[in-house]
Amino acid sequence: MGFVEITNVRKVFGGKEKEVVALDEASLTFDEGEFVALIGPSGCGKTTLLTIVAGLASKTSGSVKVGGKEVTGPYPDYGFVFQQPSLMPWRSVLQNVLFPMEILGRNDAQAKARAEQLLEMTGLHAFANARPHELSGGMQQRVSLCRALIHKPKLLLMDEPFGALDEFTRLDMNDLLLKIKAETGASVLFVTHSISEAVYLSDKVVVFTRRPARVSAEFQIDIPAPRTQACRFTPEFIEAERRASEALGLLVGTH
Numbered sequence: 001m002g003f004v005e006i007t008n009v010r011k012v013f014g015g016k017e018k019e020v021v022a023l024d025e026a027s028l029t030f031d032e033g034e035f036v037a038l039i040g041p042s043g044c045g046k047t048t049l050l051t052i053v054a055g056l057a058s059k060t061s062g063s064v065k066v067g068g069k070e071v072t073g074p075y076p077d078y079g080f081v082f083q084q085p086s087l088m089p090w091r092s093v094l095q096n097v098l099f100p101m102e103i104l105g106r107n108d109a110q111a112k113a114r115a116e117q118l119l120e121m122t123g124l125h126a127f128a129n130a131r132p133h134e135l136s137g138g139m140q141q142r143v144s145l146c147r148a149l150i151h152k153p154k155l156l157l158m159d160e161p162f163g164a165l166d167e168f169t170r171l172d173m174n175d176l177l178l179k180i181k182a183e184t185g186a187s188v189l190f191v192t193h194s195i196s197e198a199v200y201l202s203d204k205v206v207v208f209t210r211r212p213a214r215v216s217a218e219f220q221i222d223i224p225a226p227r228t229q230a231c232r233f234t235p236e237f238i239e240a241e242r243r244a245s246e247a248l249g250l251l252v253g254t255h
């Protein structure tokens with residue numbers, strides 16, 4: 001039994017005449033502490049799957065279990081990082097990070113200490129009292145990562161969180177995320193369009209087909225931790241990228 005068990009999930013949007021089948025019998029299982037990257041063509045159903053795992057959207061059929069419990073609505077044991085930081089502009093960085101603790105009714109001194117520790121870890125300590133508009137895009141995304149981690153979730157759901165960032169910032173964020181994973185032991189389900197990012201971060205890469213999405217390939221990445229940027233140039237890394245590219249159908253017609 002895995003920590004997250006997605007079994008035959010089907011999702012149909014719209015009415016009878018304008019049906020869109022976003023997910024068709026999608027299945028995927030992973031364990032506590034595993035980092036899983038999900039890649040697939042645009043519009044294939046990746047965001048739909050994340051929102052279903054988060055209990056934010058309903059499924060047409062199938063089952064999603066997290067920690068052995070069927071997901072029927074939102075639950076406190078996950079953190080979600082969206083493609084856009086979606087911070088509240090009128091709140092300080094610290095107040096944004098503490099927002100989930102307000103919702104959970106646990107905004108106490110301990111929560112504040114943890115928020116400060118997260119800001120320290122992500123290099124934002126000096127900006128605790130700044131407003132989001134005073135930060136760069138990469139810094140704002142680090143704030144939203146702290147906000148997702150504040151209640152120590154066992155599962156982190158991330159939907160192309162670094163897609164809008166420049167390459168340098170993205171590489172930095174990748175290293176930060178590996179550090180956070182090592183320190184928190186959280187499971188991560190991470191959607192990305194970058195094959196290289198998927199291989200660098202993951203224990204397992206899952207490739208989706210075109211819509212309606214189902215899993216077309218799934219493979220382990222055995223590159224040992226701690227991973228550093230230099231490992232991107234090793235034969236194992238390049239081979240893993242090749243396998244993912246092949247599974248995505250990108251190598252058709254080449255020799």
Ligand SMILES: Nc1ncnc2c1ncn2[C@@H]1O[C@H](COP(=O)(O)OP(=O)(O)OP(=O)(O)O)[C@@H](O)[C@H]1O
Nearest residue numbers: 013014020022041042043044045046047048049211
């Ligand atoms: N609320 C909705 N109502 C109707 N159709 C929707 C809705 N949300 C998503 N869809 C459709 O479901 C399909 C999958 O969308 P989804 O956003 O999950 O794709 P994606 O894999 O995340 O794409 P991208 O990589 O571009 O972010 C698309 O065809 C989309 O138009």
Ligand SMILES: [Mg+2]
Nearest residue numbers: 046047048159
């Ligand atoms: Mg999406």
